[in-house]
Amino acid sequence: MVESTRARSDEPQSDPRKADALSAGPVPVGTPTVRSAFDEDHPPSAELISDCVHCGFCLSTCPTYTLWGEEMDSPRGRIDLMKAGLQGAPLSDTMVQHFDACLGCMACVTACPSGVQYDKLIEATRVQVERHHTRSPGDRAMRTAIFALFPYKKRLRALRGPLRAYQASGLPKVVRRSGLLDRLAPKLAAMEGLAPVLEKREKLPERVPATGARRAVVGMLTGCVQGEFFPGVNAATARVLAAEGCDVIIPRRQGCCGALSVHNGRQEEAESFARATIDAFESAGVDAVVVNAAGCGSSMKEYADILADDPDYAERAKAFSGKVRDVSEFLAELGSVAPRHPLEVTVAYHDACHLGHAQGIRSQPRNLLKEIPGLQLREIAEAEVCCGSAGIWNVLNPEPARELGDRKARNIAGTGAELLVTANPGCLMQVSSSLERQGTRIGLAHTIEVIDASIRGLPVSTLGPQH
């Protein structure tokens, strides 16, 4: 842990902009016991902060600003708070509360005409928060539990049995109707409500050979939540890739990619997951590493930044990140050869934030869906606003997450589509619980499952659980 007591601006500064940002503003002179918010180890960059011209174009796409209409819960407001931190303001509970409230959806990055890299700023800030802020015992316990569970497939798998038994027992209805869990432990209630109805796990081999002529050799990330809660998505991904002429390599030793840790400032944990993932795929000799979970793909593309300071891994991480592709991105680049069978269905496509905003992948999944004869695509109003899932945000912030989820569900219902398609397990869980609460009956599927059904000539009824 690196700590510093930066209180004066007369330290030598190599970057003149940084010097300006630090020397300006209130400096707690004569109060050396007050530690400024950030230490010297990669604080949010003053130079990136100075890109913000305070135009406010980010506000209307920011989920928390949409909810609360407060400046400090908006991207430009949080940037102001970061600046205050750089100028010596302490990391108060209030400040942390506003950083924590950010969903990390990156809608602001898309909306920003000045090119502010808010994603880098908030990630750097979160690492500092984790390093210097003491959380309440309850919050700490919840976070410890989450990070002891989600990134570990075996532990998630262990949970499958009891969860299936619970879901089969009819207890969920009783529990939800009673509202008991909501009152006793809202965060647990949120988790309970989000858990999807579990499907049977399909075990994937380590290598799935290409159908017909081989066009590429790809690695496939199976993920944690995706693999355990939505195993059908992984199976569909492997089938589609094979049908399009790819040898699919699925290394056994792969684990969590570290996305949840990256997005929550748990730097060391993130780094170690990143190294392990690189190790798992590096020797497989693949042309691309294909990912079907938006959040995972987004952070794997960031490995170069995450491991930039690690001399053993910096170069390898760069090479690895260069190979990472979202499955829709990869298929669009490859071009499809496998014939599509018609699917007579109206589809509402939901942009997962970590696919649309973080990776800029919007047209590829839409175009792939449009290739399917008979399929009609509809757009969802307020498409740029997050559904409220945001990794573990909906577990830590159940009430606002529910408001955002319900808003999204209303917009989805407004399309009148029969099937909701998206590319992230978190969105699927969040949106399905909101749709269920709202009583909207609509099928849910991952983009790749729709393509898979079309290639295999399966009927629409096989797609996703009906809600």
Next chain:
Amino acid sequence: MSGTHGTETTAGPVLGDTPPEATSATGEAGDNAAGIAAVGRVARALMPETGVIADPTQLRTYECDGLAHYRVTPALVVLPETTEQLAAVVKACSEHGVPFVARGSGTGLSGGALPRADGVLLVTSRMRTIREIRRADQRAIVEPGVINLDVTRAATPEGYYYAPDPSSQQICSIGGNLAENSGGAHCLKYGFTSNHVLGTELITPQGDVVSLGGLAPDSPGYDLLGTVVGSEGTLGIATTATVRLVRLPEEVRTLLVGFHTTDDAGAATSAIISAGVLPAAIEMMDALAIEAAEAAVHCNYPAGAGAVLVIELDGASAEVEHEYQLVERFCQENGSFELRLATDATERALIWRGRKSAFAAVGRISPDYIVQDGVIPRTALPEVLRAIAELSSSSGVRVANVFHAGDGNLHPLVLFDGEKEGATEAAEKVSGAILDLCITHGGAITGEHGVGVDKAAYMPKMFTDDDLDTMQLVRCAFDPGNISNPGKIFPTPRLCGEVPGKRKKAHPLVEAGLADAF
């Protein structure tokens, strides 16, 4: 403007050359402490905990609006949800002599919502209900925090939209639009906010709720509504606005036309308008502005263009077709080398995206910049543009031009690097000289951004003392206590008891302690 430009203090504007009066325009931190505490108590009794902000860290995020080089931390921020709450807080301000500043989304470009260090910032971002869409009457009744674009979104399914469209329409609020009489690209054909607001419920600076105008097009008596629209928050706070909805046109055609020079583009503009064609919008961007927009949103404007025009025609299909033929001809006759017609909504959005993001996009090609706003008669365009180019080359300060060519509303963007010695001063000099050019060519110091705190010092260049005193009489009639956004618009604060006219010091009676000016 860059967020890190200049030095910052917790009170007082930060620009070096800001006139000394401006300090009193923003107040001193710590003043009115008792009054502010009293207003805070009133607000807390009426609102949820999150509706009253007094934490210094949180207050800091409200220190500026869209003009970020003026920064003042307010003493208190209040986020009311209802007219009753807002009126009660204003009344408390009035009773305790505490100045207040109203703010919507905080996107203004003249510092009109710059807070007072000794006052309360009243933010309307939680008053965002569209109360009514009256399709048959072509009216909408909305709260002040409603986002401009959301009015259009709500009216579109009914076949209508809200015409004024500032570049920031995705986030700017109707209350702010009303205060600043905002324009936008389409005001060439459809007019400014003042042409679209038919009524408002106003909280006077004494905290009374009054109605001005209504659903009907005109009210008898003095046009108080017309006085309030564009008064920059100095006459009260609007809590609802009744706005006109305009029928969605049968057809819209958006063209992007490339020219080699701004002279050619300007000549094409004049040819189009003088032939009697009234497009919904004619917007011009010069090479530097195009470069910035390309960097920001990859709008794919014609390569190598010295200027582009974005022209939008709307109306009945037959009319649009006829106008399109004329526009195409006038562009070609004036040296256009590429004309693109948007074929679908996506292409139209991309053309507009380049234009609408241009201000903020300039941040990509320059560390700091000043967004200037001036207006000139359209016929003076070529001459003023040449004069700006001369100013730029003689001073070495780069100037990008983005403007509403159709109605002569210029938005020169003066680029500089605040880190370089003397650069800020040089840029401000050029920026000021551009305003002088506007005045000498029969124009004005602001077309649509308002005077705010930024241009108060330029008011005497346009108006005589008598003019300014007359305006002050209007202000005093609404706000005798001088608590509603004091320090904006007018260069010199003036007490309402004073006789209009130049005065160097306090009234002799006040000085002698025999009378109070109020």
